Amino acid sequence: MMIQVCIGSSCHVKGSYEVKTIFENLIRENQLEEQITLRPAFCLGNCGEGVSVKIDGEPISGVTTENAADIFRQYVLKG
Numbered sequence: 001m002m003i004q005v006c007i008g009s010s011c012h013v014k015g016s017y018e019v020k021t022i023f024e025n026l027i028r029e030n031q032l033e034e035q036i037t038l039r040p041a042f043c044l045g046n047c048g049e050g051v052s053v054k055i056d057g058e059p060i061s062g063v064t065t066e067n068a069a070d071i072f073r074q075y076v077l078k079g
């Protein structure tokens with residue numbers, strides 16, 4: 001599985017670094033280092049609704065430090 005976190009300037013301002021850190025910690029806590037590749041991505045073309053993320057190519061907008069863990073549970077752990 002591939003998780004891309006936009007580090008374009010608009011998403012950066014909205015906290016993409018923190019979102020990426022949350023994902024990193026969740027990957028570690030769930031011992032998914034082997035299964036998940038976490039990559040920074042340049043502008044994913046949805047700046048107005050950042051932070052933008054793609055999980056296996058599926059675009060997800062509006063990711064924040066508050067909802068990042070829920071999104072991880074929903075899309076990565078699937079429940």
Ligand code: FES
Nearest residue numbers: 008011044046047
């Ligand atoms: S800067 Fe993140 S979608 Fe454009």
